[in-house]
Amino acid sequence: MSFTSITHTCQYNEEDGSMRMYLRGRPVVLYGPSELDGLDPAKVAPPPQNKLKLEWVYGYRGKDCRSNLYLLPTGEIVYFVAAVVVLFNVDEQCQRHYTGHTDDVKCLAVHPNKLIVASGQCAGHDRLDARPHVRVWNSVSLATLAVIGAGQMERAVACITFSRADGGSLLACVDEGPDHTISVWEWQRPDKGHCLAETKCSVDTVVAAEFHPLDRNQIVTCGKNHIAFWTLDQTNMLYKRMGVFETRDKPKYVTCLGFNQNGDVLSGDSNGNIIVWGRGTNTIAKLVRGVHEGAVFSLCCLKVYLFDSLSGDSNGNIIVWGRGTNTIAKLVRGVHEGAVFSLCCLKDGRVLSGGGKDGRIVAFDADVNAIGVENVIEGHFGGVRVVAEGRGSQLYVGTTKNCILQGDLELGFSPAVLGHVDEVWGLAAHPTLAQFVSAGWDRLLQLWDGLSHSTVWSKDIEERAQCCAWSADGGVIAVGALSGKWMVFDPHSREMLTQHHDGTEPIQTIQYSPDNRLVALGSRDNFIYVYRVDDNGARYSRVGKCLGHSSYITHLDWSEDSQYIRSNSGDYELLYWNATTCRQVTTPTSMRDVAWATNTCPITFTTVGVWPESADGTDINTCTRSHDSRLAATGDDFGKVKLFAYPVTQPKSLCHAYGGHSSHVTAARFLPDDSRLVSAGGLDTALMQWLVD
Structure with missing residues (x-):
């Protein structure tokens, strides 16, 4: 075979119209449609005229982040998920997005003027x-x-806080390094x-940091086994008590x-207690500098009754802390079952406390005396992660199962934002x-x-899901x-109509045939199972299974006439099958002019150009073609959604790339009129809806 044209990862043979593509050094031979004969592989394909615009983000990160929900004067609540900070007006049902981050956002703070926001992110992988x-x-303005x-x-920014007593000129940050360094910035x-x-x-985990609202120089941090009171002195040194x-x-x-209105510090803990720390109890009474060169390792008080406490530090200084400092002024035990x-x-x-385990929101007066007012959020929403004050008596509640609820203590709460709480792999339009x-x-x-941006319903299916599909007529899922x-x-009653079991490995992909008579399931056990569909999708009988792949099935497509299946596997194979006999079509040249109903297989002749130079065959997790066959979209391991002009037959094809996800993009699908693209972010649990302009 003589290859007449060679590019960085592909060789094109004009004689039979085949493209030899290399993935991780392994050759994959792909045969193109007859109409594409004479392809010039050296030509660079331009990006599509269409672009994507982030329209809506579904989800919230409450599972493992704190203090990340606030109401802004614009009427929007601000929170984050993945690498996007969302500004959501619940009443008007509209979103805006801050997309400046490149990886997971982990913390959020609002300036005292309520217009400026700070957000901190974690480190990406090798980026x-x-x-x-x-x-x-x-x-x-964003x-x-x-x-x-x-x-x-x-590693990551664990928590951030603006100073409040001076109008917000300072910003304090704590990182997630081994020493959990605290830094103060004139931002x-x-x-x-x-x-x-x-x-x-x-050395222990730090989960929260707050400037004192009445003192510019006081910062409080807390976390595992501790609460610490910090003083920033006139020489910009930080001292901890x-x-x-x-x-x-x-x-x-x-x-x-x-902080209550008196300026007392309040803390909640894992025992379910609330502690009041008296205001001003953590200030420096006297500082004696440079007593020693290096650290002060010992302080001994000889027959002198000192009610003030002393401390020595690594800078050689001795600090005198006023009497009664950093002690508990009031302890309210057992407010919650589990952590506050x-x-x-x-x-x-009034002071409200939220329980992470019991889901209770309890109200106290300014002196932290219970006033007999409380509410319990429904258990399937999770525990309380954060409570934010809304307008009037309205409250917003972020939960540990990545939901945001709105309501009040008297009338209860309803969901404003729902989301997934673990990896999302299944997506179907x-x-x-x-x-x-x-x-x-x-x-x-x-x-x-996708038009109202709302959840129609949510159902616990009691199984960890890997993929999903609509039947061709939309009658079943x-x-x-x-x-x-x-x-x-x-989809209407939410009832389970039937269930089947094929092997013990995950079902990686499901696709119904265009005529809705068959369904194919690709498994991690290397087999494709084909079933006949009866009773409008309520009854199934196995036709057979396709044997021939030497690795797990990753993607599959049906031909438009419902006669053939093509499939990709974990070792970068592209194989063809007769759907009714489940036998492999061993002459791929005979399949070159078959019309395919979808293009979810990323390893095909019409998607050669989606693969970057020196690509690992696992880099691209998902591929989809628009219904009008003008666009193709991919999701990759680097959190990017990419948009190409279809067919992507040029090895050198330009695209538009979009960030927002902070994990592997596991799935992407066009809605039926091609006006929107939806993507799923895997571990970041976010679903993002993109407007196709």
């Missing part, structure tokens, strides 16, 4: 543009005002922020912070309506409306699970 840092931005700490923080400086002070915070617990009440974690995850101090002076379903490892199957089980549901 220079994904170093942990804080971005300060305007919530009205313009970035400052980028803080890039290259100076480790408005033209030199991209000036670090005033920096020191080791704690640990909170002193009664031995029997010392919690494993101090989980959240708040949120303390919200309302404008009227309705064949005729602007609806789609998603399924994940959290055992949830959810139906969404099939879901494949990690256990090898697959189930079929009625």
